[in-house]
Amino acid sequence: MTYRTICVLGGTGFVGRHLLDRLARPGRRLRVLTRDAEAHKDVAVLPGVELVETDVHDPATLLRHLAGCDAAVNLVGILNESRRASFEQVHVELARKLAAACRETGVRRLLHMSALNADARAGASAYLRSKGAGEDAVHEAADARLHVTSFRPSVIFGPGDSFLNRFVALARLSPLVLPLACPQARFAPVYVCDVAEAFARALEDPHTYGRRYPLCGPREYTLRELVEYALRTAGVRRIVVGLPDWVSRLEAALLERVPGKPFTRDNYRSLQVPSVCGTENGLSRLGIAPTPLEAVAPLYLGRRTWRERLNRYRRELPLRRLAR
Numbered sequence: 669m670t671y672r673t674i675c676v677l678g679g680t681g682f683v684g685r686h687l688l689d690r691l692a693r694p695g696r697r698l699r700v701l702t703r704d705a706e707a708h709k710d711v712a713v714l715p716g717v718e719l720v721e722t723d724v725h726d727p728a729t730l731l732r733h734l735a736g737c738d739a740a741v742n743l744v745g746i747l748n749e750s751r752r753a754s755f756e757q758v759h760v761e762l763a764r765k766l767a768a769a770c771r772e773t774g775v776r777r778l779l780h781m782s783a784l785n786a787d788a789r790a791g792a793s794a795y796l797r798s799k800g801a802g803e804d805a806v807h808e809a810a811d812a813r814l815h816v817t818s819f820r821p822s823v824i825f826g827p828g829d830s831f832l833n834r835f836v837a838l839a840r841l842s843p844l845v846l847p848l849a850c851p852q853a854r855f856a857p858v859y860v861c862d863v864a865e866a867f868a869r870a871l872e873d874p875h876t877y878g879r880r881y882p883l884c885g886p887r888e889y890t891l892r893e894l895v896e897y898a899l900r901t902a903g904v905r906r907i908v909v910g911l912p913d914w915v916s917r918l919e920a921a922l923l924e925r926v927p928g929k930p931f932t933r934d935n936y937r938s939l940q941v942p943s944v945c946g947t948e949n950g951l952s953r954l955g956i957a958p959t960p961l962e963a964v965a966p967l968y969l970g971r972r973t974w975r976e977r978l979n980r981y982r983r984e985l986p987l988r989r990l991a992r
């Protein structure tokens with residue numbers, strides 16, 4: 669094993685939890701930096717994980733926590749800006765600070781999470797331009813002692829995702845009809861465990877130094893196809909009504925004023941570019957067969973019959989008694 673102590677930023681999120689699980693092995697320490705250790709204390713029970721509450725945006729703090737690490741992973745990302753966090757701070761400046769801190773502390777390996785269609789100059793949205801600038805910043809910091817690899821996934825699915833699960837939750841709140849903005853947006857959803865596998869393989873493989881890997885699932889879908897599939901699988905009966913383009917734009921302009929910003933004009937602009945890989949899928953280059961959505965989604969979205977619920981309850985009963 670080449671890398672014994674890995675510092676992970678954004679390790680408490682959806683991708684992070686799956687990645688920690690994949691990277692954990694005897695003799696390896698995973699130092700996970702978080703803004704709120706109490707909120708993520710369940711992460712600390714994973715084998716080898718040391719959860720550290722800190723301000724990752726402070727360069728001195730970064731230096732202190734990277735000391736003694738031989739690799740770093742950056743998964744920090746936001747979909748929308750807030751008063752406390754801008755795309756520039758979170759996607760660009762943090763990436764630059766982390767790469768500089770890696771160089772100063774002698775960290776040899778940096779894996780960075782970007783996004784498909786990220787492009788510092790030509791990105792369709794502020795999100796995609798900032799992801800592109802952050803990706804460029806870490807690659808520019810690479811030298812003979814710091815080896816950088818970045819990953820550019822389409823939308824990621826799996827247990828705990830905020831994509832399919834979100835539409836199912838939204839549909840449960842909507843009576844009869846689910847209005848859907850940008851129904852023709854295109855995606856090639858990639859399984860979170862395949863993404864974690866890509867990181868794990870790249871970590872140890874010198875052929876991946878300096879590379880940028882697009883990551884996609886095996887099939888392309890429109891957003892409408894994905895939402896209808898998710899609702900069918902979860903057993904939620906709603907009619908999905910695709911909104912025309914001008915209504916989608918209007919909806920974005922209204923919803924970005926709602927607390928939590930469920931949909932923004934910037935999100936709308938990101939959706940105008942197909943999030944698909946074509947023939948350039950990095951998973952294949954890393955020797956990973958992309959997992960079909962249909963093989964996994966029913967396991968976490970799936971509707972359960974009363975008999976399945978009863979069997980599950982019976983299986984868990986002895987454990988519940990023990991826990992009392």
Ligand SMILES: NC(=O)c1ccc[n+]([C@@H]2O[C@H](COP(=O)([O-])OP(=O)(O)OC[C@H]3O[C@@H](n4cnc5c(N)ncnc54)[C@H](OP(=O)(O)O)[C@@H]3O)[C@@H](O)[C@H]2O)c1
Nearest residue numbers: 678679680681682683702703743744745753781783823824
């Ligand atoms: N999920 C997808 O479909 C998808 C698709 C393409 C690209 N990506 C990229 O993949 C990465 C991981 O995505 P995810 O779905 O796992 O995201 P997530 O569940 O929202 O997790 C994001 C992580 O970033 C940290 N974070 C958020 N805001 C921060 C801030 N202002 N300052 C410092 N840390 C902050 C959080 O850590 P703490 O709360 O512990 O501090 C959290 O662990 C992101 O870079 C995202 O852009 C995701």
